[in-house]
Amino acid sequence: MPHKDQRRICHISTVHPIEDVRIFYRECRSLARAGYEVHLVISASEPAVREGVHIHPIRVVKNRLLRMLFMPWVAMKNALETKASLYHYHDPELLLMGFVLRWVLGKKVVFDIHESVPRQIMSKHYLPRFTRKPISLCYRLLERMFITGQPLIVANKNTVSDYSSNTYLVQNYPEMIAIASDEKRKSAVPLLVYVGGVAKIRGAMVYVELARKLAERGHDFRMQIVGHYREKLGKELKSKIEKSHLQDKVVLTGRLDWLKAMKLVSQATIGMCLLLPVPNYTTCLATKIIEYMMVGTPVLASNFDQWRPYVEGERTGMMADSTNIDEVVDVCERMLADTDELAAMGQRGMAAVRNKYNWSSEFKVLLKCYEDLLKK
Numbered sequence: 001m002p003h004k005d006q007r008r009i010c011h012i013s014t015v016h017p018i019e020d021v022r023i024f025y026r027e028c029r030s031l032a033r034a035g036y037e038v039h040l041v042i043s044a045s046e047p048a049v050r051e052g053v054h055i056h057p058i059r060v061v062k063n064r065l066l067r068m069l070f071m072p073w074v075a076m077k078n079a080l081e082t083k084a085s086l087y088h089y090h091d092p093e094l095l096l097m098g099f100v101l102r103w104v105l106g107k108k109v110v111f112d113i114h115e116s117v118p119r120q121i122m123s124k125h126y127l128p129r130f131t132r133k134p135i136s137l138c139y140r141l142l143e144r145m146f147i148t149g150q151p152l153i154v155a156n157k158n159t160v161s162d163y164s165s166n167t168y169l170v171q172n173y174p175e176m177i178a179i180a181s182d183e184k185r186k187s188a189v190p191l192l193v194y195v196g197g198v199a200k201i202r203g204a205m206v207y208v209e210l211a212r213k214l215a216e217r218g219h220d221f222r223m224q225i226v227g228h229y230r231e232k233l234g235k236e237l238k239s240k241i242e243k244s245h246l247q248d249k250v251v252l253t254g255r256l257d258w259l260k261a262m263k264l265v266s267q268a269t270i271g272m273c274l275l276l277p278v279p280n281y282t283t284c285l286a287t288k289i290i291e292y293m294m295v296g297t298p299v300l301a302s303n304f305d306q307w308r309p310y311v312e313g314e315r316t317g318m319m320a321d322s323t324n325i326d327e328v329v330d331v332c333e334r335m336l337a338d339t340d341e342l343a344a345m346g347q348r349g350m351a352a353v354r355n356k357y358n359w360s361s362e363f364k365v366l367l368k369c370y371e372d373l374l375k376k
Contacts, residue, residue, distance in 0.1 A: 123278035198229035293349030
């Protein structure tokens with residue numbers, strides 16, 4: 001453990017909400033419990049101390065360009081006021097800020113790469129297709145320039161080889177949580193749940209179409225789609241739900257506190273993760289798969305090779321081509337028809353997370369990164 005004077009850490013994000021699972025629930029809370037003084041500069045309504053983490057609020061800026069131009073410097077000002085020994089930032093938009101902290105102000109800095117941004121750019125719907133490859137290349141070049149001399153934390157093992165040797169793999173596995181047996185009782189009517197960002201490339205339309213086909217085939221079920229969605233997509237989804245007469249079966253819940261979301265998933269018959277095959281998803285493990293497993297819920301997932309060891313390898317669910325709705329429906333029906341196997345899948349999932357895919361081993365790597373940096 002670093003010297004007492006070195007235990008003040010500041011995490012910074014201008015993009016993520018305060019409820020972000022990796023930043024707040026896993027990293028910040030764990031560091032506070034480990035004896036660090038943890039500060040978090042993030043979009044929030046007011047200053048607070050939550051579970052030992054000191055929250056320093058910055059305003060939410062919806063305009064993407066304004067946020068990228070101005071909020072990094074607002075965040076840096078707030079972060080410097082904490083007088084931290086180490087600054088841990090989470091967003092690509094903060095690359096220049098991180099460079100200034102490291103090379104102009106001489107601070108100790110670490111960049112946490114949640115996802116492969118160059119791959120993300122290749123599937124950004126708001127970018128014309130012909131611009132995506134050059135923008136992705138430009139980002140990669142800028143990133144390499146700005147992160148010089150900084151240790152990196154990456155969440156995806158397939159991203160490690162993209163960077164230098166000064167890289168720490170801290171996978172986004174869940175922290176085991178205890179849910180009372182009465183709270184995790186499975187729904188009497190089959191319940192299908194998705195938790196995560198709600199977007200078309202994340203399967204939003206696939207879930208509603210799955211519900212429509214299941215209803216057509218006479219299934220009695222309920223479906224909850226949990227997570228933040230843009231107003232335009234919300235209207236489109238609700239219109240499709242109404243036109244398909246699914247109002248009594250499908251609910252758009254919006255964003256839920258992570259613990260509440262996990263309690264809901266624990267009651268579900270199936271946890272859905274039918275993301276579309278875009279580069280960033282086919283090469284990165286979706287954390288929600290491990291979270292579904294953690295609470296004993298079988299997984300219906302896209303048939304990506306990177307996900308196969310966790311779903312088919314651990315026998316915790318079944319996989320389907322998310323672009324083939326008939327295949328998705330058939331696989332879902334097979335799962336619903338075998339209640340004994342569903343129960344076994346849930347038990348195997350919990351065991352796999354308890355023994356292998358949990359946050360405790362990943363947190364040790366995060367601590368090692370901090371200790372290596374702070375002792376320099």
